[in-house]
Amino acid sequence: MPPRQRLTPDARRDQILTVAARLFAERSYDDVLMEDVATRAGISRALLYRHFPGKRELFAALYRQVAAQLLERTRLDPADTLVEQLTQGLDAHIEYFAENRNTVLAANRVLAGDRAIQTIMTDELAALRERLLGALPLMDDGSRRAVSGVLNGWLVFVQVLCVDWLTEETCTRAELRDVCIGAVLGAIRPLLDEDPAPDWPRSGMRAGTDSGTGSPEA
Template identity: 40%
Template sequence: MRTRLSTEQRREQLLAIGAGLFANRPYDEVWIEEVAEIAQVSRGLLYHYFPTKKDFFASIVRAQRDQLLQMSEPDPALPVAEQLRAGLDVYLEFARTHPDGYRIVHRAASGADREIQEIREAGMAANATRILDAVSVLTPVTEVTRLAVRGWLTFVATTILEWLDQPKITQEELRDLGVRTLFAAVGVTP
């Protein structure tokens, strides 16, 4: 039996279903009909919310990215190292408790179209700005520093994906690895 939901509840339900499907299967293997069937809605209703499959996928990637950015907003009252640890703790906990969402945001850009790449790039840029703002308290920000932070963000995303697929170290060990590598990359001691 179909459950009546508000417009926003229905949209969130569809995004959650899509996140689970896209995280575990390639884009071409996820069918809009399957999403509609799981949600117990018509395909037409799904297309009312998302005009195309690509729009649906982009909305999922954007929602997962935005949720993660909101959850990881830094506390400027904390020392830089603590801000970084706290941010990494949020990312790692999100990845552990929402592995589908994390995988979508960080695997989506590889081989994806321009819009998906831009969504992921906006998230990376927001994180780079946050980190550079914090690091600027410890060292002048140069182009080398900017490049180091961008490289570090890619390193962290890759190590978290590896950890999700093969969790051979603890969450705390991964967080500490991330903290050490950032400070080494930007050439400062916290």
């Protein structure tokens, strides 16, 4: 093991999380050992456990960062139409899931019952719901409550669908995105006085064809 570089506690924690992010991206959750993290970080196991008492705690801290990064990528531009905002957000969401496949599968499958992971996911979905509510023409509190409940269910639907897609790509990314857009528009339209996306679906459009942001991705 090379000589250990002296870092502040915060800097050391960040270094460990950076190393852990690479390992959890490269391998399945079960194949990542705390000993591997310590070795890759160039520190002793004792120092690693001083910062993180176990692999679950390490992964939870890492996934908190992942959720924050995903929220940063899915910022919605109020100048865009609702469909444009949904397209941008879903494209970013799906791309991030694909780039971090092992990490996402660990959180949603291996650690699905972990309380810390569930809290992170709940907070992430709540933040996304609030952004979407801000993009919709809601006339009163009653409409807001009704649509909020629908969005809760839709966000879980998107999460489950995307995780399933990671395990078996039964459609293209564009098709996956358009299924999600169609689902939310179909769910909220009955609750709104004004159609938030009167041009969706476009004439002649089928799932997976271009919706204004480029050609389908494989």
